[in-house]
Amino acid sequence: MLVTCRQMSEAEDRLFSNGASPEPYMDDAGRQCAEAIQRFFPRPSSVEVFVGKGNNGGDALVVARRLKERGWRVNLNFSHGPDEISELAAKKLREFENSRVGDSRLAGSPLVVVDGLLGIGAKGDLRGGIREQADRINTLRRERFATCFAIDIPTGLNADTGVPGEGAVRADYTLSICLPKAGFAADEAIDHVGRLVEIPLDIPVAEGDDSRRFLFPSNLLPRLERRLFDTHKGHSGRVVVVAGSRGMAGAAILVAQAASRTGSGLVTVCVLEDIYPVVAANCSPEIMVRPVKSHEEAGEIRCDVLAIGPGLGSEFDDAVLELVSSHEAAAVVDADGLNALSRNKERLKSLPSNRMLTPHPGELARLTDRREGRVDVTRVLADEWGVTLLHKGARTAIASPGRPVELNTTGHPGMASGGMGDVLTGVCASLAGQGLDLHDAACVGSWLLGSAAEAARDREGVAAESVTAATVFEHLGHALGALHAGTDSTGSGN
Numbered sequence: 001m002l003v004t005c006r007q008m009s010e011a012e013d014r015l016f017s018n019g020a021s022p023e024p025y026m027d028d029a030g031r032q033c034a035e036a037i038q039r040f041f042p043r044p045s046s047v048e049v050f051v052g053k054g055n056n057g058g059d060a061l062v063v064a065r066r067l068k069e070r071g072w073r074v075n076l077n078f079s080h081g082p083d084e085i086s087e088l089a090a091k092k093l094r095e096f097e098n099s100r101v102g103d104s105r106l107a108g109s110p111l112v113v114v115d116g117l118l119g120i121g122a123k124g125d126l127r128g129g130i131r132e133q134a135d136r137i138n139t140l141r142r143e144r145f146a147t148c149f150a151i152d153i154p155t156g157l158n159a160d161t162g163v164p165g166e167g168a169v170r171a172d173y174t175l176s177i178c179l180p181k182a183g184f185a186a187d188e189a190i191d192h193v194g195r196l197v198e199i200p201l202d203i204p205v206a207e208g209d210d211s212r213r214f215l216f217p218s219n220l221l222p223r224l225e226r227r228l229f230d231t232h233k234g235h236s237g238r239v240v241v242v243a244g245s246r247g248m249a250g251a252a253i254l255v256a257q258a259a260s261r262t263g264s265g266l267v268t269v270c271v272l273e274d275i276y277p278v279v280a281a282n283c284s285p286e287i288m289v290r291p292v293k294s295h296e297e298a299g300e301i302r303c304d305v306l307a308i309g310p311g312l313g314s315e316f317d318d319a320v321l322e323l324v325s326s327h328e329a330a331a332v333v334d335a336d337g338l339n340a341l342s343r344n345k346e347r348l349k350s351l352p353s354n355r356m357l358t359p360h361p362g363e364l365a366r367l368t369d370r371r372e373g374r375v376d377v378t379r380v381l382a383d384e385w386g387v388t389l390l391h392k393g394a395r396t397a398i399a400s401p402g403r404p405v406e407l408n409t410t411g412h413p414g415m416a417s418g419g420m421g422d423v424l425t426g427v428c429a430s431l432a433g434q435g436l437d438l439h440d441a442a443c444v445g446s447w448l449l450g451s452a453a454e455a456a457r458d459r460e461g462v463a464a465e466s467v468t469a470a471t472v473f474e475h476l477g478h479a480l481g482a483l484h485a486g487t488d489s490t491g492s493g494n
């Protein structure tokens with residue numbers, strides 16, 4: 001559920017007017033925010049904490065104290081001076097000043113920034129000390145590659161509309177307290193919100209928007225079933241991959257490897273004979289690679305789900321379109337499978353309901369002339385075509401008829417490279433083959449892909465730009481393990 005600032009403020013007002021004290025909620029929010037930062041930066045580092053004069057500043061001071069006690073080097077930056085902060089924030093400042101410094105070694109540690117300047121009550125353009133400090137945050141992020149964590153809302157972003165004001169903070173992570181705000185789902189907000197992290201807080205909210213929601217471990221884990229001890233490979237899903245062509249054999253390999261790494265019982269890759277030697281030599285031994293004279297043969301293999309389209313090129317046979325349009329098994333359709341549909345658009349409205357289409361914006365533009373925002377166009381087309389639509393991007397959106405639009409929260413800009421969609425196709429097909437309905441397979445699959453990309457960056461200690469699709473599928477196990485543990489971090493280091 002998403003909420004407006006008014007809905008969130010009214011919930012807080014009801015709670016506190018009935019006698020609840022704000023202080024325990026500030027302490028809990030600050031503690032959880034500090035713990036979230038430490039999940040992504042397990043080793044103590046240097047942190048610049050930017051403190052506003054209201055309750056958001058109080059939350060930031062609780063974060064500062066918690067990090068200081070864990071050995072972080074903490075520097076406070078006030079928007080209005082320490083004498084002008086609220087009474088409760090002033091108490092948190094005293095607690096910070098009186099807290100013990102933990103032991104640590106900070107040599108070579110990266111810089112972290114915490115944005116605690118403004119909360120949900122702020123409106124209008126940034127001015128004065130707030131604007132100066134917001135500019136400092138953005139300068140540190142840009143010039144020193146600091147990682148910015150925004151507490152609840154990036155300063156300067158309209159949390160209702162998602163429209164950033166001039167000078168608004170660009171956060172790498174937004175620590176969303178209690179419930180995500182409605183504006184976070186807007187296209188304009190993506191570069192300011194960054195990676196969204198859930199900070200649950202027990203504040204009853206009476207109303208909100210149930211038609212959209214963000215994906216967090218808390219709402220993904222219940223969709224997974226724990227395997228029984230006597231599970232065998234026949235229970236774990238049969239995936240048939242129809243992908244790859246001369247010059248793009250790697251697509252078939254990536255799909256198959258990803259399906260195998262996320263729990264498929266049996267993975268069979270069907271490729272034309274001219275690329276069989278390459279694919280067979282580069283797939284893991286457990287993956288079966290079958291040479292075919294025509295893709296029609298793939299439809300004769302028993303399977304629970306087809307993964308079809310990546311790397312097929314423009315010269316594939318007509319059987320591919322028939323598999324996409326008519327095969328009785330569920331199918332995840334990507335890349336050239338989607339391009340086949342774009343040349344035969346009349347088939348879009350007659351597709352079987354057990355289809356997941358996974359277009360990126362360019363592929364979607366070839367399928368339709370609609371140009372609404374990401375959430376709206378995903379909603380409209382999923383209903384119009386009667387399928388699960390996974391609209392890929394920095395904020396992947398998933399919709400199916402009768403289900404809310406769900407937005408992914410994981411990942412990083414290093415995923416803007418070839419092959420990521422191939423890995424996603426394999427993951428989604430694997431999950432569907434194991435019994436998840438296509439909507440849930442798309443949601444869990446998107447989250448796992450982004451989480452695995454984070455693990456590939458952090459566990460290997462490399463820059464985001466160095467992450468490749470091959471390193472992502474190698475870290476899918478870490479992502480799945482994190483989800484099983486109900487956490488949003490793979491336990492990586494900095």
